[in-house]
Amino acid sequence: MDYFLDEQQKTIRDLARKIAEERILPVRAELDEKEEFPWDIVKDLADADMFRVFVPEEYEGLNGGCLELCLVVEELSRVCSGVAVTYAASALGCMILMEYGTDEQKQKFLPDIAAGKKLSAFAITEPTAGSDASNIKTTAEKVEGGYLLNGTKQFITNGGEAEIYTVIALTDKTRGARGASAIIVEKDTPGFTFGKKEKKLGIRASATRELVFKNCLVPEENLLGKPGLGFIQAMRLFDRSRPGIGAQAVGLAQGALEAATDYARERVQFNQPLITIPVVQNMLADMAIQVEAARALVYAAARYVDSGAKNVTEESAMAKVFASDAAMKVTVDAVQICGGSGYMRDYPVEKMMRDAKILQIYEGTNQILRNAIAINLRKRKARTA
Amino acid sequence: MNIVVCLKQVPGTTEVKIDPQTNTLIRQGIENIINPFDTYAIEEGVRLKEKDGGKVTVITMGPSQAEAALRESISLGIDEAILLCDNAFRGADTWATAFTLSCAVKKLQQYDLIICGRQTIDGDTGQVGPELAEMLDIPFIAYVGQIEEIKDGYLRVRRMVEEGHEILETTLPAVITVAKEINVPRLPSLRGIMKSKSAKIDTWGIRELGVEESMVGLPGSSTQVIKIFFPQRVHQAEMLEGNPEKQVDTLIDRLKSAGLC
Numbered sequence: 252m253d254y255f256l257d258e259q260q261k262t263i264r265d266l267a268r269k270i271a272e273e274r275i276l277p278v279r280a281e282l283d284e285k286e287e288f289p290w291d292i293v294k295d296l297a298d299a300d301m302f303r304v305f306v307p308e309e310y311e312g313l314n315g316g317c318l319e320l321c322l323v324v325e326e327l328s329r330v331c332s333g334v335a336v337t338y339a340a341s342a343l344g345c346m347i348l349m350e351y352g353t354d355e356q357k358q359k360f361l362p363d364i365a366a367g368k369k370l371s372a373f374a375i376t377e378p379t380a381g382s383d384a385s386n387i388k389t390t391a392e393k394v395e396g397g398y399l400l401n402g403t404k405q406f407i408t409n410g411g412e413a414e415i416y417t418v419i420a421l422t423d424k425t426r427g428a429r430g431a432s433a434i435i436v437e438k439d440t441p442g443f444t445f446g447k448k449e450k451k452l453g454i455r456a457s458a459t460r461e462l463v464f465k466n467c468l469v470p471e472e473n474l475l476g477k478p479g480l481g482f483i484q485a486m487r488l489f490d491r492s493r494p495g496i497g498a499q500a501v502g503l504a505q506g507a508l509e510a511a512t513d514y515a516r517e518r519v520q521f522n523q524p525l526i527t528i529p530v531v532q533n534m535l536a537d538m539a540i541q542v543e544a545a546r547a548l549v550y551a552a553a554r555y556v557d558s559g560a561k562n563v564t565e566e567s568a569m570a571k572v573f574a575s576d577a578a579m580k581v582t583v584d585a586v587q588i589c590g591g592s593g594y595m596r597d598y599p600v601e602k603m604m605r606d607a608k609i610l611q612i613y614e615g616t617n618q619i620l621r622n623a624i625a626i627n628l629r630k631r632k633a634r635t636a
Numbered sequence: 637m638n639i640v641v642c643l644k645q646v647p648g649t650t651e652v653k654i655d656p657q658t659n660t661l662i663r664q665g666i667e668n669i670i671n672p673f674d675t676y677a678i679e680e681g682v683r684l685k686e687k688d689g690g691k692v693t694v695i696t697m698g699p700s701q702a703e704a705a706l707r708e709s710i711s712l713g714i715d716e717a718i719l720l721c722d723n724a725f726r727g728a729d730t731w732a733t734a735f736t737l738s739c740a741v742k743k744l745q746q747y748d749l750i751i752c753g754r755q756t757i758d759g760d761t762g763q764v765g766p767e768l769a770e771m772l773d774i775p776f777i778a779y780v781g782q783i784e785e786i787k788d789g790y791l792r793v794r795r796m797v798e799e800g801h802e803i804l805e806t807t808l809p810a811v812i813t814v815a816k817e818i819n820v821p822r823l824p825s826l827r828g829i830m831k832s833k834s835a836k837i838d839t840w841g842i843r844e845l846g847v848e849e850s851m852v853g854l855p856g857s858s859t860q861v862i863k864i865f866f867p868q869r870v871h872q873a874e875m876l877e878g879n880p881e882k883q884v885d886t887l888i889d890r891l892k893s894a895g896l897c
């Protein structure tokens with residue numbers, strides 16, 4: 252399918268693919284096995300200007316939007332979804348800064364993120380606040396000289412590795428979610444430490460860790476936008492970032508489809524290659540349909556986000572849900588087509604199947620996002636009725 | 637430091653087919669790439685510049701499509717690129733190639749270090765580097781695996797030899813050819829690719845170089861590639877009969893009559 256990408260978008264996609272094939276492919280199994288953070292690859296991505304893609308030109312970026320980011324994430328995920336999320340999380344970590352930060356704040360943090368010298372991360376989830384993100388307990392009390400943070404964030408991608416964290420915390424605990432604010436916390440701020448490093452089912456090259464704040468004093472100028480808007484900022488952020496998870500799913504599913512097709516061409520049973528058996532052909536065809544449909548929806552949602560549309564909640568939720576469900580199904584079927592070999596770690600599809608599950612969980616579980624889509628359907632109907 | 641890198645665009649495969657009628661390479665459908673060894677030369681030039689400052693210029697002699705190779709080198713950090721392109725350059729052997737390159741280097745005037753690949757994957761001779769040094773009348777070191785020190789007028793390198801390595805010093809300017817041990821070439825960057833798309837590339841022909849047609853291309857070559865062919869493979873085997881002693885005797889006879897023992 253031709254998605255009518257422009258020259259620059261094609262250049263970005265092609266270079267991301269080259270990096271994925273030349274630098275990530277040879278080490279992906281090892282990164283997964285050792286649960287090792289891919290610093291060498293982060294450096295390759297930085298040298299290739301990939302972290303500049305999502306940053307505005309004024310801050311040494313390349314001015315790309317949601318679609319450009321999706322193209323990079325898709326290509327990386329086609330080879331290793333763990334690396335892809337590491338990259339995507341750094342974009343997520345600075346999106347509130349890009350949208351609500353002052354010029355001074357942006358000047359201070361964005362050029363290093365664009366250069367890939369520093370990674371960033373976004374932290375809202377807590378032990379008591381998963382799907383119910385409004386139930387956060389971490390506080391940021393206004394004191395002399397800034398905000399005093401106390402609390403624990405859980406399951407934070409790039410935790411421990413990133414230098415710049417956007418943290419959602421209560422600056423006014425009497426007001427619940429309406430008292431939440433987005434605050435930048437730099438690594439090595441006294442009182443900010445890292446807790447448990449999670450051992451995961453998939454995306455094992457990526458780091459997922461607890462952030463622990465104990466009387467951590469953050470300068471006042473690290474507050475992003477107005478106090479009390481943190482929850483809304485976070486919800487808006489996810490509306491804009493979810494096509495990126497969709498792209499991660501598309502890339503992963505594409506990788507699994509290719510691996511299964513290759514295997515089906517080579518594997519001979521009953522004196523014929525698997526790919527000549529109608530049942531297998533139908534499975535592969537269904538996989539291909541899912542991948543292409545997911546890609547079309549993800550690109551359309553990303554373009555809608557880039558158009559500057561005000562409300563993109565539904566569209567981006569649809570892209571994330573559809574693509575992640577497709578990735579789950581396609582990777583399970585890829586293992587099935589590869590049979591016993593597919594179940595072995597020598598083949599890439601078992602990793603892909605493990606990597607797929609998270610896509611239905613993070614940045615809003617698919618159940619929660621279906622709720623959101625349904626609420627919008629009801630609202631619209633109510634308005635016209 | 638002014639560094640010059642010489643690169644050649646070659647077919648991106650070692651399995652080129654030859655047209656038996658015309659005895660030329662069939663280039664159709666084969667993507668052209670930068671000669672793999674030259675990517676190490678580019679990387680080393682760019683690294684030296686990043687470390688000590690200066691400018692890296694890349695030169696290639698080739699048809700107009702070789703411009704793509706020059707643009708690619710710019711995406712990898714090369715500052716300036718010159719295409720030596722003229723109908724008169726056609727059919728050049730290694731001598732005429734080195735001569736043309738030497739004229740271009742002289743025209744640049746300022747050069748401290750010239751870096752070539754150790755050989756190409758098509759012509760494969762490894763002669764252009766040393767010939768270029770001869771024509772410029774400057775020192776030459778082949779198979780450099782590491783540049784240990786470089787400063788005004790002085791270069792110390794580690795040269796790869798079969799049993800290990802040698803440390804050599806020379807004055808500058810000089811020509812070196814590099815081996816793949818010297819570095820790991822980088823991938824291009826997005827900003828590099830964008831810059832390369834709009835970069836200005838100078839094209840020089842015999843007029844710009846101030847040379848006669850007779851000195852370059854086929855007329856300036858002392859070698860002509862008359863025919864390129866794959867040797868016919870013939871499998872001939874003879875089974876020796878009889879008991880082991882008899883087989884050995886026959887074998888010795890055969891070897892003697894073939895003049896091999």
Ligand SMILES: Cc1cc2nc3c(=O)[nH]c(=O)nc-3n(C[C@H](O)[C@H](O)[C@H](O)COP(=O)(O)OP(=O)(O)OC[C@H]3O[C@@H](n4cnc5c(N)ncnc54)[C@H](O)[C@@H]3O)c2cc1C
Nearest residue numbers: 373374375376381382406407408459612613614615616618
């Ligand atoms: C690997 C990994 C990386 C992550 N990275 C980050 C990060 O970088 N930053 C960050 O802030 N967070 C991160 N998270 C957290 C992630 O966003 C949450 O795990 C996710 O939102 C789900 O929350 P939960 O785990 O508490 O599940 P729960 O909310 O406890 O949900 C459990 C189950 O109940 C269902 N459920 C809950 N409520 C409803 C409802 N109302 N209707 C229907 N079903 C419901 C859910 O769909 C789910 O199936 C990460 C998580 C993981 C696993």
Ligand SMILES: Cc1cc2nc3c(=O)[nH]c(=O)nc-3n(C[C@H](O)[C@H](O)[C@H](O)COP(=O)(O)OP(=O)(O)OC[C@H]3O[C@@H](n4cnc5c(N)ncnc54)[C@H](O)[C@@H]3O)c2cc1C
Nearest residue numbers: 642643697728729730752753755756759760761762763764
């Ligand atoms: C199959 C084949 C066989 C050939 N056999 C011979 C032969 O036997 N004798 C002969 O004289 N010629 C021969 N030629 C021609 C020869 O390839 C060309 O003259 C060529 O320009 C230089 O030789 P090379 O490719 O062997 O380069 P090499 O000497 O192997 O190249 C060494 C380095 O010199 C530099 N360099 C080489 N060519 C260029 C260029 N055009 N522009 C810039 N830098 C360059 C590069 O840095 C390269 O890595 C042959 C060509 C082919 C295709």
